[in-house]
Amino acid sequence: MPDISSFGEQSFLISIIYFLLLLPQWITWGIIAPLNLWKKRTLPSAKTVPVSIIIAAKNEEKNLTKLLNSLIRQDYPDSFEIIVINDRSTDETSLIIDQFVSKYDMIKKVDITVTDKSWSPKKYALSLGLKKAQYPNYLFIDADCWVESNQWIATMAPYFNQYEILIGIGLYKKIDKSWVSNITQFETFHTAIQYSSYSNIGINYMAVGRNFGYTKNIFDNANGYQKHKNVLSGDDDLLVNQMSNSSNTVTIIHNNALTYSLPEKDWKAWFRQKTRHVSASYHYKFSNKLLLGTLSASHISVYFIYLLMIPLDMANLLQLSVLLLIRTLLMIVCFKRFTAMVGEKIKWWHIPILDLMLIAYQILIGVSSVISKRKTWI
Structure with a gap:
């Protein structure tokens, strides 16, 4: 006869190991994220400061007009300027910038014809744009983005009275019946909840250049x-890793402080985009790499072990299912809270499906980013 006591001990041990692997997820979604998402947020001083908005644009003729129109209509009582860097564009980007410059004194143009080969092209472009900045407070937005509220500057800029680094939220517009759009939106929510929540307890490891x-x-x-x-x-992430601390940085979650862009149209383009984004994380400081490595390993391993146990130990599966269900419910609650805060929607039953899809792509992106040596910026 099988040793029932031995089987029980083995089952208990598996549950303990699974619980420990889940623990970083439970802490994130059950403690750290709720502390951030349900905290009472106080607005900064109403005192305004002059702001320079920096935009690097390379072949953005399809997007730039929408962005600049959304910026010139900003209702901001203090001075602000918009510096657009035309980085070796071969389309009508330069002409579009010239047209806006001729109409609006606040818009200034910087032309780049040759890039220093020892630099990342985008960082080189931004550095030249910053040299032209008139004001000491910088806001960054990507050329393929736009803002929908005319209070974006008015909501972001007052935080400069108290903080030196402002980390905003950049969302992607959802395209109906597109699973590429669904996974893009889900990954954006997941990332934003995570980095804003850890920032809330003084751990700052990333920002998004489209709202920074x-x-x-x-x-x-x-x-x-x-x-x-x-x-x-890493013009955003690596500066945060280098200069951010618990007292000089704030993450801003507010309806009026959001930027938007369109998701990639197909899986290949999305995969290429995410691989490029992930590449900066290899240059994070060690403590941040350890944190993100722990969270990623926990995220992947709990599903991997659960799926592995289905054919191996059905008797223990119920206990593991309860542990995984608790984590999933905590995540769903946090997602619903965050999306309500930013005026977005996500179907609750999409969350576990997209979570599994995200894990598959995390594995592929991690492998790809190690072997990829891209030398251009988009």
């Missing part, structure tokens, strides 16, 4: 992009 800000003082003290100028991406 910092002061001239921060940039000068970092010696600009010099420390990572040859790294293709």
Whole structure:
């Protein structure tokens, strides 16, 4: 006869191991994220500051008009300027910028015809744009984005009175009946909840360049992009890793402080985009790499072990199912709260499906980013 006590001990041990693997997920979705998402948010001082908005544009004729129109209609009582860097564009980008410059004094143009080969092209473009900035408070937005609220600057800029690094939320517009759009939106929500929640407890590891800000003082003290100028991406993340601390950085979640862009149209383009984004994380400081590595390993392993146990130990599957269900319910609650805060919607039953899809792509992206050596920016 089989040893029932031995079987029970084995089942208990598996449950304990599974619980420990799930623990980082439970802490994130059950403690750290709720502390961030349900906290009472106080608005900063109403005192305004002058702002320079920096945009690097390469072959953005299809997007730039929409972005600039959304910026010139900003209702902001203080001074602001819009600096657009035309980075070697071969389409009508330069002409579009010239047309706006001729109409609006606040818009300034910087032309780049040749890039320093020792630099990441985008960082080189941004560095030249920053040299032209008149004001010491910088806001960044990508050329393929736009803002829908005319209060974007008015919501973001007052935080410069208290903080030197502002981390915003950049969302992707959902395209109906597109699973590429669904996974893009899900991954964006997942990432934003995670980085904003850890920022709330003083751990800052990333930002999104499509909605980001910092002061001239921060940039000068970092010696600009010099420390990572040859790294293709990371004009946002790597500066945060280098200069951010618990007192000089804030993550802003507010309906009026959002930026938007369109998702990629197909899986190949999305995969290429995410591979480029992930490449910067290999240059994070060690503590941040350890945190993200732990969260990623926990995320992947709990599903992998669960699926592995289905044919091997059906008797223990119920216990593991309960543990995984608790984690999934916590995540669903946090997702629903976050999407309500930013005026978006997501079907609750999509969340576990998209979570599994995200894990598959995380594995593929991780492998691809190790072997990929991309040398251009988009």
